[in-house]
Amino acid sequence: MRHLAALQAFFEAEVPGCGQLQAELLHGGRSNLTYRVTDGRSVWVLRRPPLGGLTPSAHDMAREYRVVAALRDSGVPVARAVAQTDDVSVIGAPFAVVEYVDGRAIRNREQLDALTDAEVARCALGLVEVLARLHAVDPAAVGLAGFGRAEGYLARQIRRWNDQWQRVATRPLVGVHSLYERLAATCPVESGTAIVHGDFRIDNVILDAADAGVVRALVDWEMAALGDPLADLGLHLAYSDPAFDPVLGGSAASTSPRLPSADGLAAHYAEVSGRDVEALHFYVALGYFKAAVIAEGIHARHVGGMTVGTGFETAGEAVAPLVAAGLAVLPLGGRSDGR
The missing domain is CATH 3.90.1200.10 (Aminoglycoside phosphotransferase (APH), C-terminal lobe)
Structure with a gap:
């Protein structure tokens, strides 16, 4: 992942105690780009808009993050919200980070x-x-x-x-x-x-x-x-x-x-x-x-x-x-x- 050094600095400010990060693209999605981020102990999921997004209202990271954070104790199963920013200087686009949820994905x-x-x-x-x-x-x-x-x-x-x-x-x-x-x-x-x-x-x-x-x-x-x-x-x-x-x-x-x-x-x-x-x-x-x-x-x-x-x-x-x-x-x- 590009901008890993800037992402490291962001995590160190927002997620105290995180270690050295590694990131990999998770394939399967057709819209926002989704990455698995880990420091070897904890695992997170980072989502950002697609490259050259042509439908900006459909890729609102702040909106996605707000609803996930709000639903945490609602009885609706969601990943725990961790951090979000609209600062494009970090990785080149707004993004949101949630806790990784282990389980089974069925796409095909x-x-x-x-x-x-x-x-x-x-x-x-x-x-x-x-x-x-x-x-x-x-x-x-x-x-x-x-x-x-x-x-x-x-x-x-x-x-x-x-x-x-x-x-x-x-x-x-x-x-x-x-x-x-x-x-x-x-x-x-x-x-x-x-x-x-x-x-x-x-x-x-x-x-x-x-x-x-x-x-x-x-x-x-x-x-x-x-x-x-x-x-x-x-x-x-x-x-x-x-x-x-x-x-x-x-x-x-x-x-x-x-x-x-x-x-x-x-x-x-x-x-x-x-x-x-x-x-x-x-x-x-x-x-x-x-x-x-x-x-x-x-x-x-x-x-x-x-x-x-x-x-x-x-x-x-x-x-x-x-x-x-x-x-x-x-x-x-x-x-x-x-x-």
């Missing part, structure tokens, strides 16, 4: 297939239960009452991801504007207000090494906000579509047919959260729109030579199928029964 189907059918089901249902637990947290009770304006969250999301498309688009794509217009025309009143993770899927959690049904930590909070909790569920279900596969190199764990169906996951969320999911089709369509723009952003950074690591070359293939899926689930003139 090969890793998922190491689990039995019973373990897969427990894992999938356990994720939904953690999501419901997050949405049950009172923002004011954990110091997040001023984390953002919850009212109008859905309309802002539609506008924001349309704006992000304008920033990252590398080619004209039929359907993107149509999906945006349909979402804007059918945007419902929010179903409620909660702390929203913003990027909830199986590879953004650390599972217990011995029990895949236990979540040790929910990670990657860069898009957290106060907003409509069903937006998290809708995106989680959009990530289960095989159209998302190319974003994670062609074998995303979230798209495995071994996982419970989208309908089954939605029903379980409704049961454990007590929330009405009747209008979920809109939220799934919004999830497809968001996932498509994220995929195009990854593609744009890859073609611009601004990615670090491997597996980015297929992300652009996901964009058109994700947009098409969003249009199918939110057709003109009414709802679809597809999800």
Whole structure:
């Protein structure tokens, strides 16, 4: 890692007693860069925005750090917050540091297939239960009452991801504007207000090494906000579509047919959260729109030579199928029964 000497000085000021640091890039993510940092005794995780980030609001380190710190004693499993800075002179970008959580990460189907059918089901249902637990947290009770304006969250999301498309688009794509217009025309009143993770899927959690049904930590909070909790569920279900596969190199764990169906996951969320999911089709369509723009952003950074690591070359293939899926689930003139 470049800037290791400056990072050493930062750690010595913020983490008393730390020893000589070593850092290595953790592969697998498609957005922020994530490093494992250790002094041989303790281990931390450092996250910073991607090189040449084209969607600045989606890579807010201070925002991510604030919500993780706030949730420490909430019952939602998170890594312990350690330090954060917006001082770009340290490593060339803002960054946040949390404690390393030992456990199991499941990013691809090969890793998922190491689990039995019973373990897969427990894992999938356990994720939904953690999501419901997050949405049950009172923002004011954990110091997040001023984390953002919850009212109008859905309309802002539609506008924001349309704006992000304008920033990252590398080619004209039929359907993107149509999906945006349909979402804007059918945007419902929010179903409620909660702390929203913003990027909830199986590879953004650390599972217990011995029990895949236990979540040790929910990670990657860069898009957290106060907003409509069903937006998290809708995106989680959009990530289960095989159209998302190319974003994670062609074998995303979230798209495995071994996982419970989208309908089954939605029903379980409704049961454990007590929330009405009747209008979920809109939220799934919004999830497809968001996932498509994220995929195009990854593609744009890859073609611009601004990615670090491997597996980015297929992300652009996901964009058109994700947009098409969003249009199918939110057709003109009414709802679809597809999800």
